[in-house]
Amino acid sequence: MIDADTFSKGSDYRNLRTTYIIFICTFDFLDHGEPLYECKTCWTKKSRDIIQDKSTKIFLNSTVGTADATPDQYPEVDKDLFYLLQYIHTHTVHGDFVKEIDEELTNIKFSETQEVAYMTYEMELLVRHNDGIREGIAIGREEGLSAGRKEGLAAGRKENSREIAVSMLKKGLAIQLISECTSLTKQEILDLAKKHNLL
Known part of the structure; x- marks a missing residue:
């Protein structure tokens, strides 16, 4: 549906726009304990072959944001993003970004x-x-x-x-x-x- 909105009939496939679809989940989508899963479309026979549809799906896992968790445990994730996941999971406010969200x-x-x-x-x-x-x-x-x-x-x-x-x-x-x-x-x-x- 996103592609249909940004891509008119008869357009060249190479003109697809880059899209990101973000799911904020209160459960662990793939059960690997990761704070974030970035998924791209691939050929099922060879999963290494990524389809160049310029689409990325991101699944955020708020369950990593327990009260005793710290951003140091997930160095691959931006601190503001970790604090957002923690806020969703525990309603604890840490960092300026989450403070703005909470105030709003x-x-x-x-x-x-x-x-x-x-x-x-x-x-x-x-x-x-x-x-x-x-x-x-x-x-x-x-x-x-x-x-x-x-x-x-x-x-x-x-x-x-x-x-x-x-x-x-x-x-x-x-x-x-x-x-x-x-x-x-x-x-x-x-x-x-x-x-x-x-x-």
């Missing part, structure tokens, strides 16, 4: 968590908002007057905003964000935080 993964996980959290809050806000409107309408109906209806709606919305703010405070969200989501003033949010012992 942490950022990605945090971003995904935050995205889910904000989506959850958005849904919660919508539900609470709709509940507040229904509650306000019910209060207004009970009073039976136009003025009472408006006051009921306003009271329902205000109480709804307070409940959302308390919920967000409990989750440790910033006051500025809470203010934007609920339309409450910062002082109102601070008062709620004090009232519910959240400061």
Whole structure:
């Protein structure tokens, strides 16, 4: 498939591009205890005859990266690559390269968590908002007057905003964000935080 993407119909075979396919394995692909297996296409009758298809498959074996292993045990492998295998196997961070990878993964996980959290809050806000409107309408109906209806709606919305703010405070969200989501003033949010012992 890679060759098909880089090689148009009728092209000269000699124009094949060099390709590397890398498999990162959490098991020993050939059971020889090597950190890396580099494989090329060969003629099965004489395995020494390599087919010049410019394709190399590399199988990385993370099982060599045990907690007590060191890169000195595998001098043929770059230290950064060894530390990557160790990171995959034990989640231990060694070296600048692996540190960068770990930081990037942490950022990605945090971003995904935050995205889910904000989506959850958005849904919660919508539900609470709709509940507040229904509650306000019910209060207004009970009073039976136009003025009472408006006051009921306003009271329902205000109480709804307070409940959302308390919920967000409990989750440790910033006051500025809470203010934007609920339309409450910062002082109102601070008062709620004090009232519910959240400061």
